[in-house]
Amino acid sequence: xxxxxxxxxxxxxxxxxxxxxxxxxxxxxxxxxxxxxxxxxxxxxxxxxxxxxxxxxxxxxxxxxxxxxxxxxxxxxxxxxxxxxxxxxxxxxxxxxxxxxxxxxxxxxxxxx
Amino acid sequence: xxxxxxxxxxxxxxxxxxxxxxxxxxxxxxxxxxxxxxxxxxxxxxxxxxxxxxxxxxxxxxxxxxxxxxxxxxxxxxxxxxxxxxxxxxxxxxxxxxxxxxxxxxxxxxxx
Numbered sequence: 001x002x003x004x005x006x007x008x009x010x011x012x013x014x015x016x017x018x019x020x021x022x023x024x025x026x027x028x029x030x031x032x033x034x035x036x037x038x039x040x041x042x043x044x045x046x047x048x049x050x051x052x053x054x055x056x057x058x059x060x061x062x063x064x065x066x067x068x069x070x071x072x073x074x075x076x077x078x079x080x081x082x083x084x085x086x087x088x089x090x091x092x093x094x095x096x097x098x099x100x101x102x103x104x105x106x107x108x109x110x111x112x113x
Numbered sequence: 114x115x116x117x118x119x120x121x122x123x124x125x126x127x128x129x130x131x132x133x134x135x136x137x138x139x140x141x142x143x144x145x146x147x148x149x150x151x152x153x154x155x156x157x158x159x160x161x162x163x164x165x166x167x168x169x170x171x172x173x174x175x176x177x178x179x180x181x182x183x184x185x186x187x188x189x190x191x192x193x194x195x196x197x198x199x200x201x202x203x204x205x206x207x208x209x210x211x212x213x214x215x216x217x218x219x220x221x222x223x224x225x
Contacts, residue, residue, distance in 0.1 A: 008153065036216075043117070043205055043216030044156070088156070100171075101214060103155040 003027055006089055006104030015113050019076040023089035023104045026070065030091040030102075033065050035074045038086045038106065047087075048074070079111045115140055115210045117217035125223045126196055133192045134220045136206030141186035146207040147179070150219070156205065162189050196224045 006023045013019055021035075032051055036044035050056045053067045062075040072091075076083055089104040116139040126132050136145065147159040160170040160181055168181040182190045193200050201224045206217040 002155075004155070006155075041218070041221075043207075043218045045216070046213055049213075090156075100158055101156075103157075105153070105155045 001026060003102050004089060004091060004104040007107055008105050010108040010110060012110045012112060013079055015079060015081060015111055017079050017111070019079050019083070019109060019111075021074040021076075021087050021089075021107050021109070023072050023091075024070055025072075025091060025102075027091075027093075027102075028067070028070065029093055031094065032092045033063070033072050034090040034092075034101070035061075035063055036088040036090060036103075038088060040085075044088055081111050081113050084110050114213075115142065115208050115215040117206055117208060117215060119204075119206055119217040119220050121220060122218065123221040123223075125225060128197050128224055130196055131192055131194045132196065132222060133190050134204055134206075134222075136189045136191070136217055138187045138208050140210070142208040142210055143186070144209050145183060145189045146209070146214070147181065147189075147191045148205040148207060148216075150203040150205060152202075159191070159204075193222065196222075198224045200224050 004025045034049040035047045037047050038044040048063045050063045050065050053065045056063045060077045064073040086106040086108045088106040090101045092101050118137045120135045145162045148156045150156045158171050159174045160168045162168045162181050162183040164183045180192045203219040205219045
């Protein structure tokens with residue numbers, strides 16, 4: 001069993017839709033949870049990170065962590081064609097220099113105009 | 114933030130040869146990381162490189178296959194040695210700055 005599971009998609013939605021992206025994990029010791037966005041032929045860029053359980057909001061993006069269920073989510077409101085990318089969840093035991101990140105497989109999202 | 118460049122951006126190599134990938138950061142960083150992203154797979158950490166010390170390799174990766182240099186605080190190289198088609202992948206350099214991890218654009222390697 002992989003430490004982090006993520007549905008690879010692809011996921012196709014119309015512009016303006018609410019998108020829900022999810023990951024499950026097996027290691028209950030993970031403390032920090034991150035979402036990265038990766039455009040085609042580019043490196044991943046950090047969107048959001050969350051410590052422990054709870055919600056975090058940044059503009060149209062909301063990250064949720066449910067440690068009891070070992071489940072994290074990223075919601076994108078009012079999705080735009082520019083949101084079309086692969087979204088990777090990542091998590092680690094610690095969040096300082098040298099913290100090893102464990103990534104999900106990535107979900108490919110396409111937002112149609 | 115950190116701006117990271119990698120060379121080459123892509124290459125096609127013959128099996129049995131070696132390729133050295135360069136990573137340059139626009140500011141000094143303590144730790145640099147090398148990841149591999151195989152088709153349809155998640156990013157996997159190969160090794161962590163500190164300036165002035167031996168790189169630390171993750172399980173399944175060995176120095177003879179992936180030698181790493183870290184001559185200063187802004188530069189690192191990863192060599193993929195004695196390549197086989199299974200080494201076809203995207204190799205990404207990453208740095209940790211202000212508790213956020215930044216990634217380079219990647220080097221797309223195809224081994225024939």
